[in-house]
Amino acid sequence: MMSGTAAPLVSQAIGRGDIEKTVLATGILKPSAQVNVGAQVNGQLKKLYVRAGDRVTKGQLLAEIDPTLQQSELRKSEAELDSAVAQKQASLYTLTQYQLELKRQLQMDRDGSGTKSNLEQAQAKVDTQKAQIKVNEAQIVQAQMALETAKANLGYTRILAPVDGQVLGIVTKEGQTVVSSQTAPTILVLANVDTMTVQTRISETDILKVHPGQPLWFYVVADPKHRYQSVMGTLQDAPNDALQDESTSSQTQQPSAVYYNGVFSVPNPDHLLRTSMTAQVFIITEQAKNVLRLPVMALGQPLGDDRYQVQVVNGDKTEQRVIRAGINDRQFVEVKDGLREGEHVVMMQNEAETANG
Structure with missing residues (x-):
């Protein structure tokens, strides 16, 4: 069916590209392994042989307590x-x-x-x-x-590195006296930062869409332009609140928001990722590569069964077309049937705004 229009049309050519349907989660970066190196004897910390940021190997002398x-x-x-x-x-x-x-x-x-x-x-x-x-x-x-x-x-009194790693920080300074009674006081903290783990908080509204092995990508707020790729590792079956002792948990029956923990690893050879950085994580639940895609703003009336009406530009007129849609990432929608690459479609929302204006 052909129809004319007097209002100026805003149209866009149909092209190909990738579409990803994602679940957004917030994560915190942690070293893949972290060890608090403590003192098992009493005495004054006589000498520190490392500084924060130093890389050490297992068995290396880190510090010495006065052995008198x-x-x-x-x-x-x-x-x-x-x-x-x-x-x-x-x-x-x-x-x-x-x-x-x-x-x-x-x-x-x-x-x-x-x-x-x-x-x-x-x-x-x-x-x-x-x-x-x-x-x-x-x-x-x-x-x-x-x-x-x-x-x-x-x-x-000679404190040796228990593992290979990097000195995250010095807790006890030279000259301080350490007293080891019931717990070993921490001298310094070692960590393996060659591989980092990201602990994500996934909303209960999204948790059923996520499973181990799904591809994902993330960026840290310190460098939003750099993408890191990984796959989802393990998912916690219960939120942290449910794992707490009843005597210490909230008195309310249900918290206002429920989050499940998901953990995955990412290589960190250049040590750009640091402990406690915040990550914005995008877990890919569905994706399609190099498919015909249509801007979501071009979708017209829904007809059910993933079918929609769109207006296709034909010369100086437009025609109604029914398409079958696939994955929708809220910006683009996959076109499985009803359009060809290079055809121009009318941006329906812009047209409506013009008419309303």
């Missing part, structure tokens, strides 16, 4: 072990003496010249001394364990 207390404890433990060994040796000498006495009493008992009480007393001394040797042996074991602990504590 631990060295004194080690010497004390060594002395206690020497004393325990000497006590056992003295007990062995005494046992030998008691055994000789017992041997004489047994000989006298066989000859009939001894007394029963002396024999019993000699036997009791030997038995008691054997028990004393067992006590001395236990004391040696205790002293050896104390010595091993003292050696370990002395080793703990």
Whole structure:
């Protein structure tokens, strides 16, 4: 059907391009691995061998605590072990003496010249001394364990890197005294920033559209022009509020907004991505590559079953056309049937605005 129009038309040629249907989420960047390196012994932080931003390897010396207390404890433990060994040796000498006495009493008992009480007393001394040797042996074991602990504590004054990584920050400064009681005080924080993880908050209205393995892209607010590509990793089946202890959770039955956590990783070889950066994440739920696409503003009356009316420019007139639409990203809609590349369509919203004006 042909129809004319007196109002100026705003039209656009139909072309090809990509269409992506996405779910928008906000994310926070974290290192793929982060370790708080602490002190297991008391003392003054004598020396720091690294600074914030330094890269370190596993086993590298990071810091040193004044070892004076631990060295004194080690010497004390060594002395206690020497004393325990000497006590056992003295007990062995005494046992030998008691055994000789017992041997004489047994000989006298066989000859009939001894007394029963002396024999019993000699036997009791030997038995008691054997028990004393067992006590001395236990004391040696205790002293050896104390010595091993003292050696370990002395080793703990040299703080080594538990993993490869980068020093995110120094918590304890040189000269400060650290006290390790129930928890190990943190000296510095190490992290693997070669790979970053992004923890996203996905709204409950979108969570059923998202699943692991979906492609996505994101940018950080510090550099909106740079796109990073990745795929969705794991999805949390319950929001954080539902995982909290009931005594600490909100008194309301349902929070005003429910978000589920999704986590994915992204390589960070140049270390441009930093801890706690905010990311705008676009999770691609549907996409079509190099398809015929139509501006959404050109869509006319919906006819059901993904069919719409559009106005196609034909010379100085327009004609009504029915198209079958596909993916819609709110800017463009995929045209599966009803239009050809290069045809011009009328931008319906602009025409309506002109008529209303």
